[in-house]
Every structure is written in C-alpha cells, then in structure tokens.
Amino acid sequence: MKKIVLVAGVIFSLIIIGILLIRTNSKNTNITKKKTKVGLIMNSVKDDGTWGQSHFEGIKNCEEELNLEVIYAEEVPKNEECVKIMEELIKEGCEIIICNSYDYGQYELEVAEKYPDVYFFHASGVKESKNLATYFGRMxxxxxxxxxxxxxxxxxxxxxxxxxxxxxxxxxxxxxFTLGVREVNPKAVVHVCWSGTWIDYDITSDATNKLLEKHPAIDVLTVHSDSLATMDIAEEKGIWSIGYDYDNSDTYTNTYLTAAVWNWEAFYREHIKRCLQGKFQGKHYWDGIESDIVRISKFTPNVKKGISEKVVVAKNKLENGEFDVFYGPIYDNEGNLRVSEGESMTDEAMLNDFNWFVEGVQIDE
Incomplete structure (x- = not known):
C-alpha cells in the first residue's frame, strides 16, 4: 500500500512539474506576441561595409523572429544632439535603445537615467547602470x-x-594578430602605422600608402579601423588583404583572404529576448568566439592550400577553452618578459593595460 501511495505521489509531482514547464515555455513563447520597437543609434551608415553595417544587419536579422520594429538613425553626432535623437526614438515608442559607438557613452548614461523603464545597450561602452548594459566581443x-x-x-x-x-x-x-603570425612564421615582422581615425577614408588611404612606401616588401595587409581604404589599395596593388568588421570578399575578389568579423545577431537575439522576458541585467558583457559574436569569415580561393586546416585546429582550441591567446611565455618587442610561462593575462589587464607590443611588432612613428 505504501508503495502505491509513493508511486502516486511521484506521478502527481511529475504532472505538476510538467504543467509548470508548459506554462513557463508558453510565457517565453508569448513574449514576441507584441511588437517591440528598438532604436539604433549609428555613428555611420547602415551600408558602410564595416562596423555600422555589422550592427544594422545584426539587429535586422532578429526583427522577424522577435517581432521587432527597428528604427535607426545614421551618422548621429557624438554630442548633445544624440540625446535629442534618443529621446525622439523613445517618444516614438522604442522600448530598447542601442548605441553603436564608444563616444555616445556619457549621453546614453544621461538618457538611461531619465528613462528608467527603457533598456539601453552600448557597444564598446565602459559604464553600466541599472537599465544600461555595455558589450563587446573578444575579437x-x-x-x-x-x-x-x-x-x-x-x-x-x-x-x-x-x-x-x-x-x-x-x-x-x-x-x-602578431602572436598568430609568429606561431607559424617565427621570423615574420608586423609593421604597424597609426591612421589617427576610425572612418576617414582619405586619411586612412594616406596612412596605408605611406606604410607601403616605407616597407615595399609587405605582401599581406590588414586593418583595425572602420574604413575600406586599405582594402581598396590592396586590391589595386595586388597585395593580399585581411578585412575587419564585415565580410567584403565579394568586393575584393582578387586579393581578399578572410576577415575578423562581428556577428552581432548572436548577441542581439539573446539579450533582446532577455529584455522581453524581464531578465535584463545592467552589466558588461565580453563574449568570446564560443558565443559566435566574433567570427573568422569564410576563406576565399586566394588562401593557400593547407592554411584552413591549421586555423580550424587553433579555432577549436579557443572554442573549447583549451587555449587562449595571451598564455605565457610572452615577450614584448623590447625583449622583456611580460607573461610568464604557465600564466595568462587577466581580463582586466587585457582590457586596460596594453600599452606595449609583443615581439615581432614594429611601430612606424
């Protein structure tokens, strides 16, 4: 008799758990029943082929699935004018505001404080609040x-x-990048020049040409800016190129190899869902390659045979946590030991303390 009562009790408990799970799933499914307006503040244009387009397409790709209406503003000034634009978006019914540039930080904080019932996201930001989250990726x-x-x-x-x-x-x-280069080509040198701009095409073009004039043996070019000038020059001069922000392999068919690209869709889908579920957290997110927020783009036919296999091995190690880039020993370009063998850099150090360069980097002043 006791066994019958026990079994009945277990069955009853399982039924209750099942009902609760169904209700929870139903609640999570119904979060998209109502259309949600999202405002996107951009420092450039939606089709720039770089940083701006990566954000625009990332959020637009979530629009149908999450029942969103994306309202965007292009080339928004990084001054008090952006406050007015954010407030206009909120008056239009936006319940989520996204700013895609570091320079909007102080203004977004100001607006977030004024509108506590609106969720705010700040790409590459550094200051959070109760209703404002900052985010980046381990590019x-x-x-x-x-x-x-x-x-x-x-x-x-x-x-x-x-x-x-x-x-x-x-x-x-x-x-x-240089650690990757020297892992497979120990005597290689990475020549670095500063353009002093994120987006100015002409200035970036001048910097690229000066670099090539000074080092005519350069046969691979890469970039960390949001201008396509370097890619244009590489294509024109027949120099291999590696892009950034966005995959432009269809544009530069003769010289493009691959790119370090942003997949903001992965971040926006997950975190807008959390907003709709009431699970938003005003914190900093710095997600890695395992989250799919950062990707290496497809290889073009220009890439030598055998390279893909080596990259896959390294990528798998990064994704499963077996390895990260800044594991010691690491020496700087002046011969000083910066990271000892068996040690790794902390997130704090990686985010704030890189005022030095690894062995193999040569800076053009």
Whole structure:
C-alpha cells in the first residue's frame, strides 16, 4: 500500500512539474506576441561595409523572429544632439535603445537615467547602470586566427597593419594578430602605422600608402579601423588583404583572404529576448568566439592550400577553452618578459593595460 501511495505521489509531482514547464515555455513563447520597437543609434551608415553595417544587419536579422520594429538613425553626432535623437526614438515608442559607438557613452548614461523603464545597450561602452548594459566581443581571438592566415600566406615575412589609434583595444588586436603570425612564421615582422581615425577614408588611404612606401616588401595587409581604404589599395596593388568588421570578399575578389568579423545577431537575439522576458541585467558583457559574436569569415580561393586546416585546429582550441591567446611565455618587442610561462593575462589587464607590443611588432612613428 505504501508503495502505491509513493508511486502516486511521484506521478502527481511529475504532472505538476510538467504543467509548470508548459506554462513557463508558453510565457517565453508569448513574449514576441507584441511588437517591440528598438532604436539604433549609428555613428555611420547602415551600408558602410564595416562596423555600422555589422550592427544594422545584426539587429535586422532578429526583427522577424522577435517581432521587432527597428528604427535607426545614421551618422548621429557624438554630442548633445544624440540625446535629442534618443529621446525622439523613445517618444516614438522604442522600448530598447542601442548605441553603436564608444563616444555616445556619457549621453546614453544621461538618457538611461531619465528613462528608467527603457533598456539601453552600448557597444564598446565602459559604464553600466541599472537599465544600461555595455558589450563587446573578444575579437583578439579571431585576430590571432587571421594572424595564422597572414603568417602562412606571406612569402616575404613582412606584413602591414593599419591601425586607428594607440589604445588598449587596438593594441590587443595587434598583439594577438602578431602572436598568430609568429606561431607559424617565427621570423615574420608586423609593421604597424597609426591612421589617427576610425572612418576617414582619405586619411586612412594616406596612412596605408605611406606604410607601403616605407616597407615595399609587405605582401599581406590588414586593418583595425572602420574604413575600406586599405582594402581598396590592396586590391589595386595586388597585395593580399585581411578585412575587419564585415565580410567584403565579394568586393575584393582578387586579393581578399578572410576577415575578423562581428556577428552581432548572436548577441542581439539573446539579450533582446532577455529584455522581453524581464531578465535584463545592467552589466558588461565580453563574449568570446564560443558565443559566435566574433567570427573568422569564410576563406576565399586566394588562401593557400593547407592554411584552413591549421586555423580550424587553433579555432577549436579557443572554442573549447583549451587555449587562449595571451598564455605565457610572452615577450614584448623590447625583449622583456611580460607573461610568464604557465600564466595568462587577466581580463582586466587585457582590457586596460596594453600599452606595449609583443615581439615581432614594429611601430612606424
């Protein structure tokens, strides 16, 4: 008799759990029943082929699935004007605001404080609040992989890197890329020049040409800016190129190898769902390659045979946590030991302390 009562009790408990799960799933499914307006503040245009387009397509690709209406503003000034534009979007019914540039930070914080019932996201931001989350991706992991491509593709062992600014984010990418290069081509050199701009085409073009004039043996070029000038020059001069932000392989068919690209769709889908479920958290997110927020784009036919297999091995190690880029020993380009064997850099150090460059980097002043 006791056994019968026990079995009945277990069955009853399972039924209750099943009902609760059904209700929970139903609730999560119904979150998309109502259309949600999302406002996107952009520092460039939606079809720039770089940073702006990666964000625009990322959120637009979530529109149908999550029943969103995306309202976007292009080339928004990074001053008090952006406050007015954010407020206009909120008045139009936007319940979520996304800003895609670091320079909007102080203004987005101001608006977030004024509108506590609206969710805010700030790409590459550094200050969070109760209703404002910041986010970025561990692009350095993909930079390392593209470095492997460059190191194996190069015949001269001289590689060019056109970078926007001497800041930790950019330096982290330069160092990761160079570690990838030197992993497969230990004597290779990465020549770096500063353009001093994220988006100005003419300035980036001048910086690229000066780099090539100074180092004519460069046979692979890559970039950390949101201008396509370097890719245009590489195509014109017949130099292998590795892109950034967005896959432009269809444009540069003769010289393009691959790119370190953003897949913002993966982030936006997950975190807008959380907003709709009332599970938003005002914190900083720095997701890695395993989250699919950062990717190495498909290889073009220009990539030498055998490179793909080596990159896949390294990518798998990054994805399963067996390896990360800044594991010691790592020496800087002045011969100093920066990361000891058996140690790795902390997130804090990677985010803020890269005022030095690894062995193999040569900076053009």
């Amino acid at each position: 350095y992991q993909v930079r390392y992989l593209t470095g492997i491509v460059a190191g194996l593709q190069s015949e001269s062992g001289e590689i060019g890197y056109v970078a926007a600014f001497d800041i930790p984010e950019v330096n982290r990418g330069i160092n990761a």
